[in-house]
Amino acid sequence: MAGKPAHAKGSRAVQRPNGRRQSHPTSKRPFAIAATRRQADARGQSALRRDAILAAALEEFSARGFAAARLEDVAQRAGVGKGTIYLHFRDKEALFRELVTTMLVPFIANIEANAAGRPADPGRSERLIDLFVREIYGTERRKLIRLIITEGPRFPHLAEFHYHHVSSARCGDTGAA
DSSP states (O other), X not given: OTTSOTTXXXXXXXXXXXXOEEEOTTSOOHHHHHHHHHHHHHHHHHHHHHHHHHHHHXXXXXXXXXXXXXHHHHHHHHTSOHHHHHHHOSSHHHHHHHHHHHHHHHHHHHHHHHHOXXXXXXXXXXXXXXXXXXXXXXXXXXXXXXXXXHHTTTOHHHHHHHIIIIIHHHTTOOOOO
8 A cells, every 4th residue: 555645535544743654533443343352252261260160169069068178179060270279269158159049049030930829729739849950950960959968067057058048038038037
């Protein structure tokens, strides 16, 4: 473009006062677009790592119990460094709480939606039992329920978290006796 004037048809550059050519302000900025794509990819990769950490934590907690599970082992199972876990979760308890929230809150909401309706509906109980079997026994949630039941007596604050943030909050119980 050495002999072409800056204002020529088809030109996307303008002449700056110092004589250098600059991309036209209305043209697409390839570096900004690439940076945005990199940021979106990074967010996607971060979400994938977070999901891998949660899945690995469920496996470790299920295999060893909450007390014996080590974040180093969770990291190794997830294929990340131990520090990566701390980018997503404050500590082992926060990781466990996130497991409870992400795995059980949608299930409880599904139960609520299926329980709504006429109480005298003859198929209602069967639908709820089928839903429970399909959504608990047919998924990894069964491991988490078993973990809450077995670890609850040793870690009552974790069982209380489940009760207050999942069961009672979703089932309309205010906790008042």
